[in-house]
Amino acid sequence: xxxxxxxxxRYIVQRLLLLIPMVWLTLTxxxxxxxxxxxxxxxxxxxxxxxxxxxxxxxxxLGLNEPLIKQYxxxxxxxxxxxxxxxxxxxxxxxxxIKDNGGATLELTVAAMLFALVIGLPLGLLAGRxxxxxxxxGIRMFGIVTYAAxxxxxxxxxxxxxxxxxxxxxxxxxxxxxxxxxxxxxxxxLLLDAMIAGDGSATVDVLKHLMLPAITLGLLICGILIRxxxxxxxxxxxxxxxxxARARGIPERKVVTAHAFRNALVPVITIIGLLVxxxxxxxxxxxxxxxxxxxxxxxxxxxxxxxxxxxxxxxxLFAIVVVVISILIDxxxxxxxxxxxx
Amino acid sequence: MGTTDSVTALDPAxxxxxxxxxxxxxxxxxxxxxxxxxxxxxxxxxxxxxYTDASAETFQCTLRDGLTFSNGDALxxxxxxxxxxxxxxxxxxxxxxxxxxxxxKVNKDGTLSVDPNAIETPDDTTVIFHLNKPDAxxxxxxxxxxxxxxxxxxxxxxxxxxxxxxxxxxxxxxMSDYQKDEQASMEANPDYQGPRTPQSPLVFxxxxxxxxxxxxxxxxxxxxxAWRALSPTDIADLKKDDSVNVYSGAGAEIRYFVWRLQxxxxxxxxxxxxxxYLIDRQAIADRAYSGTVEPLYSIVPPSFPGSTEAFKDVYGxxxxxxxxxxxxxxAGIDTPVDITLGYTPTHYGPNAVDEATELQRQLNASGxxxxxxxxxxxxxxxxxxxxxxxxxxxxxxxxxFVDADNYLSPFFVNGGFFDxxxxxxxxxxxxxxxxxxxxxxxxxxxxxxxQKIVAQQVPLIPSWIGPNVAVSGPDMxxxxxxxxxxxxxxxxxxxxxx
Numbered sequence: 001x002x003x004x005x006x007x008x009x010r011y012i013v014q015r016l017l018l019l020i021p022m023v024w025l026t027l028t029x030x031x032x033x034x035x036x037x038x039x040x041x042x043x044x045x046x047x048x049x050x051x052x053x054x055x056x057x058x059x060x061x062l063g064l065n066e067p068l069i070k071q072y073x074x075x076x077x078x079x080x081x082x083x084x085x086x087x088x089x090x091x092x093x094x095x096x097x098i099k100d101n102g103g104a105t106l107e108l109t110v111a112a113m114l115f116a117l118v119i120g121l122p123l124g125l126l127a128g129r130x131x132x133x134x135x136x137x138g139i140r141m142f143g144i145v146t147y148a149a150x151x152x153x154x155x156x157x158x159x160x161x162x163x164x165x166x167x168x169x170x171x172x173x174x175x176x177x178x179x180x181x182x183x184x185x186x187x188x189x190l191l192l193d194a195m196i197a198g199d200g201s202a203t204v205d206v207l208k209h210l211m212l213p214a215i216t217l218g219l220l221i222c223g224i225l226i227r228x229x230x231x232x233x234x235x236x237x238x239x240x241x242x243x244x245a246r247a248r249g250i251p252e253r254k255v256v257t258a259h260a261f262r263n264a265l266v267p268v269i270t271i272i273g274l275l276v277x278x279x280x281x282x283x284x285x286x287x288x289x290x291x292x293x294x295x296x297x298x299x300x301x302x303x304x305x306x307x308x309x310x311x312x313x314x315x316x317l318f319a320i321v322v323v324v325i326s327i328l329i330d331x332x333x334x335x336x337x338x339x340x341x342x
Numbered sequence: 343m344g345t346t347d348s349v350t351a352l353d354p355a356x357x358x359x360x361x362x363x364x365x366x367x368x369x370x371x372x373x374x375x376x377x378x379x380x381x382x383x384x385x386x387x388x389x390x391x392x393y394t395d396a397s398a399e400t401f402q403c404t405l406r407d408g409l410t411f412s413n414g415d416a417l418x419x420x421x422x423x424x425x426x427x428x429x430x431x432x433x434x435x436x437x438x439x440x441x442x443x444x445x446x447k448v449n450k451d452g453t454l455s456v457d458p459n460a461i462e463t464p465d466d467t468t469v470i471f472h473l474n475k476p477d478a479x480x481x482x483x484x485x486x487x488x489x490x491x492x493x494x495x496x497x498x499x500x501x502x503x504x505x506x507x508x509x510x511x512x513x514x515x516x517m518s519d520y521q522k523d524e525q526a527s528m529e530a531n532p533d534y535q536g537p538r539t540p541q542s543p544l545v546f547x548x549x550x551x552x553x554x555x556x557x558x559x560x561x562x563x564x565x566x567x568a569w570r571a572l573s574p575t576d577i578a579d580l581k582k583d584d585s586v587n588v589y590s591g592a593g594a595e596i597r598y599f600v601w602r603l604q605x606x607x608x609x610x611x612x613x614x615x616x617x618x619y620l621i622d623r624q625a626i627a628d629r630a631y632s633g634t635v636e637p638l639y640s641i642v643p644p645s646f647p648g649s650t651e652a653f654k655d656v657y658g659x660x661x662x663x664x665x666x667x668x669x670x671x672x673a674g675i676d677t678p679v680d681i682t683l684g685y686t687p688t689h690y691g692p693n694a695v696d697e698a699t700e701l702q703r704q705l706n707a708s709g710x711x712x713x714x715x716x717x718x719x720x721x722x723x724x725x726x727x728x729x730x731x732x733x734x735x736x737x738x739x740x741x742x743f744v745d746a747d748n749y750l751s752p753f754f755v756n757g758g759f760f761d762x763x764x765x766x767x768x769x770x771x772x773x774x775x776x777x778x779x780x781x782x783x784x785x786x787x788x789x790x791x792x793q794k795i796v797a798q799q800v801p802l803i804p805s806w807i808g809p810n811v812a813v814s815g816p817d818m819x820x821x822x823x824x825x826x827x828x829x830x831x832x833x834x835x836x837x838x839x840x
Contacts (some may be wrong), residue, residue, distance in 0.1 A: 028397040054435050082624035090350060092522075100521070119778040159558055171562050181527040278549055279754065287773055301523065315416075 008334060019323065024076075026319040031075050034312045035068065041308035042088060062088065062309060065123055075312075084313035089305045094313030097298055102317075103188035104174055105294035108217060108286065109279050113211050113272075114224055115218030121268070123222075124229025125261050133235060139226060147223030151282045155216045155289035162212065170209045172291040179205045189233050213290040220282045221275045232264035239263070266337045273329035277322045343831065344548045344556050344565030348432040348523060354491035355429040356503035358438035360570065360829060363487040365526055366546065368833050370491035371536060373403050373422065373469070373484045376828045378835065381744040382685075383485050386490055386514065386536045387417065389467075391481060393780045398476045403484075405467040406535050411494045412516045419463035424495035427456045434503060438488035441742055444477040448491075476778030479787060482743035488594050499587040514540040514834040523549050528833070540834040541820070543741045560586055560813050567821055569831055574693060576809055581646055586813050591825025592645040594808040596638055596749075597690065597697065599683075600802045601729070603763035608733045609683060612673030614800035617734070618657045619666035620708050621701065627806050630696035634811075635694030638804040640793045641753060645827045647782065648789030652797035653804060662681035663708050670710060681705070689720035697805065698736055706709040722792060728761055736805075744828045746789045747776060755762045756794060764801035784800065 023304070028053055034041075042058045059065050062085075084094035096104040120143075146154075162169045175183075175191050179202045183194045191210065194202040201298060236242060237260045244253045284296035291297070295314055302310035347361030348781035354366050376385035386390060391403040430446045433439045439446075440453060444455035445461060458613040462470040473480055492512065498504050502606070512727055514536070515528035526547040548565055550556045550563040557576045560568040561583065572580070579586045601608040608614055623637030630773055639651035639659075685698035698715055705711035718726050727735045737760065741748045751773045752759050755768070769792050776788035796802070810825040822834040 163558065163562055168563065168566065172550070172559050172564055173548065176564075177527065177548060180521070180525050181544075181546065245623055268650055288551055291550045291552075291559075293521070298523070 008338075011334050012331050015327050019327050022187070022323045022327070023320060026225055026323055027076060027079055027316060028072075030312060030316050030319055031072055034308055035071075037308065040064070041306065048096055058088065059147050062086075066290075069271050072320075073295055079316060085309050087310040087313075089145065089302070089307045089310070092310075094310060097310070098295065098317055099188060101293060101295045103190065103192075104285070104292060104311060104315060105296060106272050107174075107191050107210065108188050108213055108292060109276075109283055110295055111214035112217035112279060112286075113221070113275075114276075115214050116220075116222040117219070120222040120225030121229055124226040125233055125256070125264075127226065127230040128233025128237065128260075128264070132221070134262075136230075140230070143226035144228075145222040145223070146219040147227075151285040152199045153179075153218055154219060155286060158212050158216060159289075167207070168206075169212075173209060174293055175202070175206050175209050200229075213286050213292055216289070217279065217282050217286040221278055224275065225268065229264060231260070232267055236260040236264045253272065266333065269336065270333055273322075273326040276325045280281060280318050280322065343546070343567045343569055343833070343836075344550055344552055344559045345557055345568070345570050346550050347570050348549065351503060351618060352506040352509040352520065353504045354425070354465065354488050354493065355432045355437050355439070356434045357436055358488045359436075364831050365517070365528075366487035366491055366511075366513075367651065368513055368515040368528055368545070369509065369517050370487065370513045371409070371417070372487065372490040372492065373405075374490070375536070375538065376483060376485050376744055376830065377537070378823045378832060379762040379826050381391075381645075383481055383789055384537060386538065387422075388469075390761050391484070393478075394470075396780070398478045398480075398778055398780050401471040401472045401473065401535070403471075405469070408757075409466065409512060409535055410533050411497075411510055411512045412531050412533065413494065413497065413510050415494050415496050417492060417494070417512050418466040419469045420466070421492055421495050422469045423461040423463050423833070424498075424500075425491065425493045426461060426489075427458075428493070428498065429489065430454050431456045432501060432503065437583065438742070441483045441486060441489040444473040444475060444483070445471055446474075448474070449769075455628045465516055465783045470682065476774075478777055478780050478837070479743065479745050479747045482528065482745045482748075484720075486743055487693075488688045501814040514538045515545060515618060517727060518606065522733075523551075525549065531589075538832070538834040541837045542833070545836075548714060552598070557679070560815070563815060566631055566818050567812055567814045570693075572631045572811065572813065573691070576632050577813075578632045587821075588769050588813060589812050589814065589822045589825055591810040591812075592643070592827045593807045593812075593826035594643055594645075594741045594744070594829055595808040596643065597639070597736065597739065597805045597808075598641060599701070599734050599736055599803050599805060600639070600758075600760055600762050601734055601764075601800065602730055602732060603729065604728050605733050610673060610675060611666045611761075612669045612675055613679055614671050614718070614803075615657075616679075616710060617705065617799050618653060618797075618803055619662045619669065620705055620710070620771065622704050623804060624819070625704065626697055626700050630693050630700050631806070631808075635806040635808045641796065641802065641804050641825060642746045642749045642789060643807050646744070648746045648786035650790050650793045652793040655794075656797045663705065663710070666708060666710055677710045678706075678746075679710065681711055681713045681733045682716055682731070683713050684716050684718070684723065684727055685733035686720050686723040686736070687717050689723070690736070694736060694760050701805075734803075741827070742840075746785075750778070750789065750792050754792065754801065759800075764799070766795060768798060 051159050063071055078194055083092050086093050087169045123139045127136045130136050159171045162171055183197050183202050186193050186196055191206045194206050242255060259261050284299055287294045287296035349361045350357035350359050351362055371387040373458045374383035374391055377384055387401040387409055389404055389406045394400045394402050411417055426442060429439050430442050443454055449455055455641045459474050497510055498792045512536045514531055518529045525646040528545045530543045552574045553576055556568050556572055559565045580586055601614050603609055625832040627633060627637055639654040640649060642649040681701055683698055685694050687695050702713040702715050706783040754769050755773055756765055757763055772788040772792045774786040779785055810829055812821050812825055814821045817839055824832040824835055
């Protein structure tokens, strides 16, 4: 018993230690991938606008004339100190971009994840519980379609639908200009700022703007959650402990929700870590479609400007977020399911 | 107002793009400003300005009394001198310091440095500019937001660009809140003195990443005005939408094809003239741009004093295959003539490829030419056209200021900025003549002369001119009036409601 209770902290420490090589590998990959791209980043972004001397000065300022190993060391030590460098095109610290735009992406992805969980898990449970019924067929079809449909396509369809049927519903941006102007910035998460300010109409305005982008992005992972939950519910419903619960006369409804569904969630929680990566990828397209002022929009802007420094900085953040969330999910899994620790 | 233009910097010394200028015109005063629908500057911070000599080498301005910045600091002639010298001194690669060459010291390597004697400030309200050459265009330079905006010497650093969050000016609006690429919120400046009194207390500018976003925004009433840059297809579509008004004003944005005269084929005048005979501008406008642009028959747009239709005069309005064949035949040139036509696929919008393809089709259909299309992204394209990769290449132009000189001297003096090898003494003399005179008839005669020579020598071929287009909701006023060749969105003149 003593050994078992001690294993959880040990497991957590192990996973946290694993974070170090994972982040290091991720940073190394980002660094190398940006260097593999052909051409010189300064010429690519501001080539036609600057004389050769100014281009050279920018290369020097960015450390691009240094040996690769020195650049790598500077990059790693910068990231460790929370310094992701400056953009080439407008000389903005990348940490400022993350601070100013990260809140919008966080707001969108959290809302999308909540939507996906609220819709995906119950539908998956229903499909598993009523296997091979018309309801199951309909839910499975819904799951396949939402997963397969490209995010930008779904976004444009929603915009056309609302433009023509529910005219006046906000289709772009994070809020109306007046909300943006009147709500004081505290957390850089507009919804939170509106709530902190106690401004009811601003909060409603932000929520209305959030709805369509969150649903669009949420649908992307909703399909995966539906299918995964359904499969796991099917498996657990056939498990011995479920049969034992039924044999003890526990009502079927409770068997399904308290025994089958709860255990079916363990692999789902594991997959949520992977879904975060999908969510961030989807956020880039969703933000572009809805003119959402998040990091995804910024990433596309800087890609279009061939600003490799900015792209490297934002991708580094995305990669670290995915790695950290994966580790957190591992730890949560271990808390829920003791078998994971062994 | 919604736009897809991006803003490089709010500091005038750190930007030279339309997105930045649009906000800077609202935030800052210039000595002179261009009223709607005209090309004649009038005083903004200045009560009056004039050339004090016949040779256009001394320009003197008297400031209005009691001008202040929005932070309460007094605006004096010292701030004017500081602003211009600071712009030249910083010489930011994204800035417009090059426009101020007439009041700078021009170094041997072509760079500019501050000439401390060029700007004289005998008292708080008098500024005297001693130009280093006759320059009748200098008054127009002073109207430009990136070159002529007056900044507070107590706030703006002398040697570096001020962060956007700290920018203050004395213009009709005060920047209250600015989120880059997202939103600018501007409040009317109650202390503004000048002809641009704001008619609205509060103005928002929303930034959209895509033209398709902007179209949705105006259709869904999320913005009151959409200005720059809806695609030709979107504009054509919105014209059918009864819930919005599509306004179109005199344009200044042009496209043209430049001959690389150092290359063997285009070095032959007959080849250049034959293409000038064959190009069907109306077909380019209709097929590549859905009829949203107009054929251009001179590099100088029609709304500018001194503009002519020189290419129509020499080559006719419609394609003339017989004339093209004759000019090639007379020169003893075998047909079909091989030509490499270059374009860049994104920098000038998605329709650039359609335009190049349409010109290729027209020339090949004549049987006189065999055109090969080549493209490259903008950064590489600029290097390639200067290296001679294309015989003929597509470029676009947006004026720095509303004077015909801005469509002539950058293009035709010693090869122009694109270094295409065209040099003509008569053209150089006429440019010097118009730049050295403040007399409108003298200047306009010179403009006409240059355009005539250009049409005969064909160092480039004008293609089209795009109108200044805005789309607004039904209850907006003042939008149509601001759409002119100056491409200034005059927030101060626009109001909402009947």
